[in-house]
Amino acid sequence: MPRTVLITGANRGLGLEFTRQLLARGDAVIATCRQPAQATALQALGAAHPGQLRVLALDVASEAARAQFTAALEHALAGTALDLLINNAGVLHSGERFGHVTQAALEESLRVNAIGPFLLTQALAEHLRDGATVANLTSQLGSIARVSRFGTPSYCAGKAAQNMLGAQLAQALSPRGIVVLQLHPGWVQTDMGGAQAPLSVQESVAGLLAVIATATPAQSGRFLDWQGQELPW
Numbered sequence: 001m002p003r004t005v006l007i008t009g010a011n012r013g014l015g016l017e018f019t020r021q022l023l024a025r026g027d028a029v030i031a032t033c034r035q036p037a038q039a040t041a042l043q044a045l046g047a048a049h050p051g052q053l054r055v056l057a058l059d060v061a062s063e064a065a066r067a068q069f070t071a072a073l074e075h076a077l078a079g080t081a082l083d084l085l086i087n088n089a090g091v092l093h094s095g096e097r098f099g100h101v102t103q104a105a106l107e108e109s110l111r112v113n114a115i116g117p118f119l120l121t122q123a124l125a126e127h128l129r130d131g132a133t134v135a136n137l138t139s140q141l142g143s144i145a146r147v148s149r150f151g152t153p154s155y156c157a158g159k160a161a162q163n164m165l166g167a168q169l170a171q172a173l174s175p176r177g178i179v180v181l182q183l184h185p186g187w188v189q190t191d192m193g194g195a196q197a198p199l200s201v202q203e204s205v206a207g208l209l210a211v212i213a214t215a216t217p218a219q220s221g222r223f224l225d226w227q228g229q230e231l232p233w
């Protein structure tokens with residue numbers, strides 16, 4: 001059965017591939033990005049799937065943009081509810097090392113990676129169908145148990161904060177049977193992951209969609225990778 005899916009950061013990388021695979025399986029997709037007019041790959045997908053894709057503007061880090069988007073969404077949904085919300089947008093300050101971490105980078109990472117997904121989900125909760133799924137794209141770099149020498153403290157902290165806020169969402173939404181997952185996509189060939197990453201976007205997204213499709217309420221609040229393996233917090 002076709003589903004209605006909302007995705008953030010859909011103009012490139014994993015977000016664009018989520019949109020491509022969801023459209024291919026027949027879902028109705030509301031794809032959001034910061035600058036729809038410049039999202040040429042996304043617009044091309046819309047042309048190839050007439051009536052199936054809506055592209056709306058959303059900067060997840062901006063309170064004003066989230067409020068404006070929430071109002072616009074009412075119109076786009078036209079009475080239907082969301083089956084799946086994919087909080088995909090994220091930011092990494094590549095090459096950041098201790099000694100050079102800035103307040104601006106820490107604040108931006110928290111706003112984009114943690115605060116945005118949490119407050120967007122809170123604002124959209126009334127539009128989620130009972131039994132819907134919220135998939136938060138996190139990273140194993142947010143695992144405190146597996147803290148590594150990789151660096152990028154602002155990213156690691158942003159994803160760790162997102163993990164806790166995801167667990168809070170899972171608790172808050174469980175009475176409605178809404179499953180909230182913290183999902184690590186693997187190390188993937190995107191602008192963020194780089195060309196040397198072992199996984200293609202196609203493989204990662206296919207795996208993530210399979211994990212989402214088979215997730216049960218008992219798994220809500222869990223931290224899983226793209227193959228469904230549990231990760232330590």
Ligand code: NDP
Nearest residue numbers: 009013014059060061089090137139187188190191192193
């Ligand atoms: P990319 O850097 O390739 O794409 C990031 C996306 O997020 C872009 O669409 C970007 O939009 C969007 N974005 C950034 N800031 C905002 C914002 N404030 N509001 C709305 N959109 C924004 O990353 P990936 O596709 O690789 O990553 C997707 C998710 O997966 C992220 O959450 C990332 O942390 C996570 N992840 C990725 C891994 C990898 O190896 N690739 C590994 C682990 C986790 P714009 O074009 O406007 O900048």
